[in-house]
Amino acid sequence: MRTLQCQSTDLFTEYVRDWKEKGGKVLGYACVATPVELIEAAGILPYRIKAFGHPDTELGDAYLARFNCRFCRSCLQLGLEGSYDFLDGLVETNGCDHLRGMFENWQHVKKYDFFHYLKVPHFLREDSLEYFVEELSLMRQAISEYFGVDITDEKIMRAVDIYDEVFAKLKKLYALREKVPPAVTGAEVMQVLCTGSSMMGEDFSAMLDEVLAEKAGASPPDYKARLIIMGSATDEVDLIADIESTGALIAADALCFGSRAFWKREGESADPMQLLAERYLGYLFCPRMFTEYERRRDYILETARRAGVDGAIITYNKFCDLHGVEAVSQRADLEAAGIPVLVLEKDYGSKADTGRIKTRVQAFLERLGK
Amino acid sequence: MKPYEGLINRVYEIFSIVDSLPERISDEELEGLLHVLPADMRNTFGAFFAPHVRPISMELFGMVKKWLDGAHETKRSGGKVFLVPFNFLPEVIFCFEGAWPITSEVLSSLGVMALEGQGERYWDYAMGLGLPDFACSANMIEVGSALTESDFTPDAIISDCFGSCDINSKTHEFLARYMDIPLLFLEKTVDNGERGVKQYYKYFFKLAEEMEEFLGQELDEERMRRVIGNANKASELYWELWDLHKFKPCPVPNLFSLFTYAARFTMWGTEDAVRIMQTMVDTAKERLERGEYPADREVARSLWTYTSYYFDMGGLFNWMEDNGITHLGDGLDLYFPEVVDLTSRETMLTGLAEIARNMPMTRQMGANSMSVQWLDDVTWAAGELGADCCIYCGHHSCKQTWSSATVVRSELMKRQKIPTLILQGDSWIRRMTPMSALQESIEEFVKNVVKQR
Numbered sequence: 040m041r042t043l044q045c046q047s048t049d050l051f052t053e054y055v056r057d058w059k060e061k062g063g064k065v066l067g068y069a070c071v072a073t074p075v076e077l078i079e080a081a082g083i084l085p086y087r088i089k090a091f092g093h094p095d096t097e098l099g100d101a102y103l104a105r106f107n108c109r110f111c112r113s114c115l116q117l118g119l120e121g122s123y124d125f126l127d128g129l130v131e132t133n134g135c136d137h138l139r140g141m142f143e144n145w146q147h148v149k150k151y152d153f154f155h156y157l158k159v160p161h162f163l164r165e166d167s168l169e170y171f172v173e174e175l176s177l178m179r180q181a182i183s184e185y186f187g188v189d190i191t192d193e194k195i196m197r198a199v200d201i202y203d204e205v206f207a208k209l210k211k212l213y214a215l216r217e218k219v220p221p222a223v224t225g226a227e228v229m230q231v232l233c234t235g236s237s238m239m240g241e242d243f244s245a246m247l248d249e250v251l252a253e254k255a256g257a258s259p260p261d262y263k264a265r266l267i268i269m270g271s272a273t274d275e276v277d278l279i280a281d282i283e284s285t286g287a288l289i290a291a292d293a294l295c296f297g298s299r300a301f302w303k304r305e306g307e308s309a310d311p312m313q314l315l316a317e318r319y320l321g322y323l324f325c326p327r328m329f330t331e332y333e334r335r336r337d338y339i340l341e342t343a344r345r346a347g348v349d350g351a352i353i354t355y356n357k358f359c360d361l362h363g364v365e366a367v368s369q370r371a372d373l374e375a376a377g378i379p380v381l382v383l384e385k386d387y388g389s390k391a392d393t394g395r396i397k398t399r400v401q402a403f404l405e406r407l408g409k
Numbered sequence: 410m411k412p413y414e415g416l417i418n419r420v421y422e423i424f425s426i427v428d429s430l431p432e433r434i435s436d437e438e439l440e441g442l443l444h445v446l447p448a449d450m451r452n453t454f455g456a457f458f459a460p461h462v463r464p465i466s467m468e469l470f471g472m473v474k475k476w477l478d479g480a481h482e483t484k485r486s487g488g489k490v491f492l493v494p495f496n497f498l499p500e501v502i503f504c505f506e507g508a509w510p511i512t513s514e515v516l517s518s519l520g521v522m523a524l525e526g527q528g529e530r531y532w533d534y535a536m537g538l539g540l541p542d543f544a545c546s547a548n549m550i551e552v553g554s555a556l557t558e559s560d561f562t563p564d565a566i567i568s569d570c571f572g573s574c575d576i577n578s579k580t581h582e583f584l585a586r587y588m589d590i591p592l593l594f595l596e597k598t599v600d601n602g603e604r605g606v607k608q609y610y611k612y613f614f615k616l617a618e619e620m621e622e623f624l625g626q627e628l629d630e631e632r633m634r635r636v637i638g639n640a641n642k643a644s645e646l647y648w649e650l651w652d653l654h655k656f657k658p659c660p661v662p663n664l665f666s667l668f669t670y671a672a673r674f675t676m677w678g679t680e681d682a683v684r685i686m687q688t689m690v691d692t693a694k695e696r697l698e699r700g701e702y703p704a705d706r707e708v709a710r711s712l713w714t715y716t717s718y719y720f721d722m723g724g725l726f727n728w729m730e731d732n733g734i735t736h737l738g739d740g741l742d743l744y745f746p747e748v749v750d751l752t753s754r755e756t757m758l759t760g761l762a763e764i765a766r767n768m769p770m771t772r773q774m775g776a777n778s779m780s781v782q783w784l785d786d787v788t789w790a791a792g793e794l795g796a797d798c799c800i801y802c803g804h805h806s807c808k809q810t811w812s813s814a815t816v817v818r819s820e821l822m823k824r825q826k827i828p829t830l831i832l833q834g835d836s837w838i839r840r841m842t843p844m845s846a847l848q849e850s851i852e853e854f855v856k857n858v859v860k861q862r
């Protein structure tokens with residue numbers, strides 16, 4: 040777990056360095072709508088872009104604006120200052136307007152030879168699913184042509200199997216966190232997920248075996264209340280650790296660097312492209328899917344109930360339109376279901392916010408009578 | 410909140426006074442009227458009744474009144490009123506019997522322009538519910554009023570902002586759920602290539618079917634022909650007005666930019682929109698013949714790259730003119746309307762889909778690359794209209810434009826050799842940046858940058 044700790048806050052991890060040294064290629068992507076199986080089937084390492092609470096944004100600010108989410112500005116900063124120069128290309132998705140801006144500016148400056156835009160519909164219907172199938176085929180073709188690899192159906196299905204394994208193990212890890220008493224903390228779970236998001240599925244799967252074995256009998260410190268956390272994309276392990284330092288246990292999550300990335304990835308089709316489309320567009324529990332609030336709400340309530348939480352934290356980055364508006368309905372529905380809520384609007388990665396956040400969480404725990 | 414305090418209801422009341430105004434209002438009568446109006450309204454009316462735009466403002470007010478009347482009348486007679494964003498084509502709704510569009514951003518703008526206290530109380534109400542303060546006031550003002558549940562209520566919402574504006578889409582998704590009314594939608598495929606366009610048409614046809622189903626009627630070809638025929642005439646007049654902007658000094662009053670899209674976003678497809686467009690063209694032609702320009706000389710020709718400011722009409726549009734700064738139009742005028750082939754239902758729907766795809770924001774922010782499409786359009790317009798500078802208003806909610814503004818500014822300088830002033834202010838809420846500060850920045854920019862070139 041100690042290696043994990045540093046791996047989960049490094050961008051150019053030992054693993055990635057090793058991969059590159061062996062001549063491996065790395066493709067950066069940002070959004071969970073990106074089917075990593077397709078990248079892996081090409082023998083390329085899919086690397087989820089992170090900022091790890093990186094506080095500087097001057098370069099990012101020169102292109103984006105202070106009205107853009109700071110997570111995007113921080114990622115752009117890292118991209119422009121060279122921290123991401125180990126990437127061999129980028130896969131853009133229209134996750135949100137801020138992300139689109141981030142990718143456009145990044146590409147405008149860095150001009151990667153491989154830059155592919157995967158267009159993800161904002162709703163699920165037969166016609167949008169068909170369109171997404173075509174989109175995935177275009178992505179497959181682009182990667183295949185540029186990197187000169189044959190992405191066969193078999194390779195894709197093999198990657199799907201590997202990821203099914205990964206997801207099953209992640210569910211076990213989540214079960215260790217959900218059980219009473221828990222064997223793993225929220226911060227540890229996020230470390231695992233962040234680390235895994237820069238690894239090949241097979242290696243992540245092996246690492247999960249170790250983590251599960253090591254953690255099975257562990258007993259983290261006592262806690263006062265069990266909480267679920269949801270909201271904006273955040274890779275801030277520190278944020279979760281700060282929250283947990285007040286005596287809360289993040290027993291469950293509906294985060295994008297969390298359960299939303301893997302909990303439901305189902306599909307029936309035997310055709311790999313169709314299958315990936317079903318797995319991804321079919322289960323994109325993100326507020327960018329404008330017509331599916333009820334599915335997201337049900338997913339959150341189901342998760343909260345399963346983990347037996349005492350309360351919920353909804354957190355979103357300042358200027359995040361999608362989560363900012365979603366928070367209003369989420370709060371109302373959670374409260375109607377008897378789950379008290381704390382809404383935390385925060386600036387991504389801002390250390391200046393730490394004290395305020397801790398105070399608010401402490402006050403929330405008091406409100407919960409803990 | 411009482412029903413009479415709702416935004417739509419209040420605006421409707423205000424616009425009823427239009428009926429009691431004389432057709433040609435004299436300076437004295439205007440003086441008297443302004444005297445009794447509350448300050449916020451006085452500003453707007455003062456700007457709209459400046460002598461050079463007075464007759465057409467009267468006509469515009471009449472059109473807006475009719476538009477609001479239409480919504481009420483539709484409700485009374487059992488029809489359906491659709492709340493739409495500005496980038497949705499009202500003519501699509503007029504193609505149906507007993508259906509009427511009301512436009513979120515136009516209603517917010519009317520509230521800001523015509524009501525005492527502008528739209529702030531509705532904005533505050535929305536914030537009170539927990540909606541974020543970085544949401545778009547263009548919607549949030551109208552939506553804030555709707556959320557009070559004491560205002561005029563639409564029967565369904567159509568959002569065609571999927572793909573081009575998150576906050577707009579999200580706000581309407583939220584409102585539909587809150588009001589428990591259907592949300593119909595249209596996605597821009599963020600792809601202007603052949604495949605993306607084909608898919609967009611598919612979605613458009615699907616929406617038309619859903620509207621037919623919701624309204625319980627099939628589109629009637631004759632009615633479509635009549636409505637789209639009107640839209641075609643208005644589009645031709647749009648291009649005449651566009652060409653008139655090219656003369657120096659510009660014979661088209663600054664406020665016409667706003668009037669053009671006021672017509673576009675409300676009554677396009679009706680004879681009233683044609684009439685307004687015609688009057689604007691005629692007025693500009695007359696001014697051209699007479700060589701009229703409000704200031705001694707035209708000092709700068711500015712193209713606003715996205716929205717303008719709407720919270721102080723007199724403070725901006727006419728002030729610019731008085732200082733010789735021409736407002737050649739803004740991003741909301743950049744929709745390049747085409748004439749639709751009226752042969753059949755199929756050709757008409759395809760023509761509408763093509764126009765819808767090119768509506769402002771849909772076209773630029775819903776493109777494969779926001780910065781590239783936006784830049785292409787602004788560069789072309791600036792060149793065509795002979796702009797010597799651009800102004801980006803920096804509406805704080807437009808995260809997409811904010812994220813492309815730097816690239817657009819620097820590329821505009823390279824391609825057109827014209828500078829861009831980047832301002833920061835909410836276009837619909839005066840609290841963020843006062844008009845005086847914005848004016849000061851514009852003045853300095855014109856004096857120190859534009860005139861020095």
Ligand code: SF4
Nearest residue numbers: 108135137271272359
């Ligand atoms: S946090 Fe919000 S604004 Fe930022 S990238 Fe995620 S969805 Fe977009």
Ligand code: SF4
Nearest residue numbers: 545547574577806807
């Ligand atoms: S593009 Fe800008 S003005 Fe238009 S709705 Fe979106 S945020 Fe508002």
